[in-house]
Amino acid sequence: AQKITQTQPGMFVQEKEAVTLDCTYDTSDPSYGLFWYKQPSSGEMIFLIYQGSYDQQNATEGRYSLNFQKARKSANLVISASQLGDSAMYFCAMRDDRGSTLGRLYFGRGTQLTVWP
Amino acid sequence: EAGVAQSPRYKIIEKRQSVAFWCNPISGHATLYWYQQILGQGPKLLIQFQNNGVVDDSQLPKDRFSAERLKGVDSTLKIQPAKLEDSAVYLCASSLVRQYNEQFFGPGTRLTVL
Numbered sequence: 001a002q003k004i005t006q007t008q009p010g011m012f013v014q015e016k017e018a019v020t021l022d023c024t025y026d027t028s029d030p031s032y033g034l035f036w037y038k039q040p041s042s043g044e045m046i047f048l049i050y051q052g053s054y055d056q057q058n059a060t061e062g063r064y065s066l067n068f069q070k071a072r073k074s075a076n077l078v079i080s081a082s083q084l085g086d087s088a089m090y091f092c093a094m095r096d097d098r099g100s101t102l103g104r105l106y107f108g109r110g111t112q113l114t115v116w117p
Numbered sequence: 118e119a120g121v122a123q124s125p126r127y128k129i130i131e132k133r134q135s136v137a138f139w140c141n142p143i144s145g146h147a148t149l150y151w152y153q154q155i156l157g158q159g160p161k162l163l164i165q166f167q168n169n170g171v172v173d174d175s176q177l178p179k180d181r182f183s184a185e186r187l188k189g190v191d192s193t194l195k196i197q198p199a200k201l202e203d204s205a206v207y208l209c210a211s212s213l214v215r216q217y218n219e220q221f222f223g224p225g226t227r228l229t230v231l
Contacts, residue, residue, distance in 0.1 A: 043225050044223075050218040091160075095216070097216060100172065100173055100175070103216060103217075104165060104173055107158075109159055110158075
């Protein structure tokens with residue numbers, strides 16, 4: 001069963017506007033971690049933000065915030081004031097916190113974000 | 118702080134040949150991961166090491182893939198013999214411990230199997 005679902009293959013946003021990238025996850029474990037990574041065309045995976053399942057507040061890192069809705073099992077990434085350099089593929093991932101697969105990240109298929117001037 | 122290093126960056130081989138990738142994690146990171154990223158998909162974990170021991174290799178095709186992490190630092194991933202469907206980017210990542218809230222990725226090795 002797919003653990004991470006990203007339903008938006010592509011998103012477009014104008015420079016300086018905010019954009020939300022959707023992510024839903026599936027787990028029955030109470031303990032897990034949620035990540036967002038950015039992958040530019042050069043290929044490296046750049047860590048953006050992390051949310052633990054027990055964290056009470058939504059995570060924020062500069063222009064990035066994670067809208068964590070535990071009951072709905074969603075972990076949407078919000079990018080405020082988009083910049084041209086934000087154009088990239090964005091991956092949502094969930095870390096397994098149980099047993100032998102502790103530490104394993106499950107990735108979604110990604111959302112290609114394009115920022116236009 | 119130096120990041121995760123990988124080499125080579127690109128490799129082209131013919132099917133049935135063998136290939137090896139090398140990874141040097143961030144200094145002090147106990148956990149090392151190898152992921153396979155097929156074009157158009159997210160990365161998929163192949164194997165996870167804690168120091169020099171394997172802790173998760175359930176998704177590694179063991180008939181052709183092998184990996185080792187000698188002395189708990191550098192790691193090598195080998196494919197022998199390669200198949201067309203092994204064409205992908207192989208990403209190495211490391212973290213302080215398995216349940217850490219950040220995994221740092223290297224630049225990846227793009228493998229093309231002809």
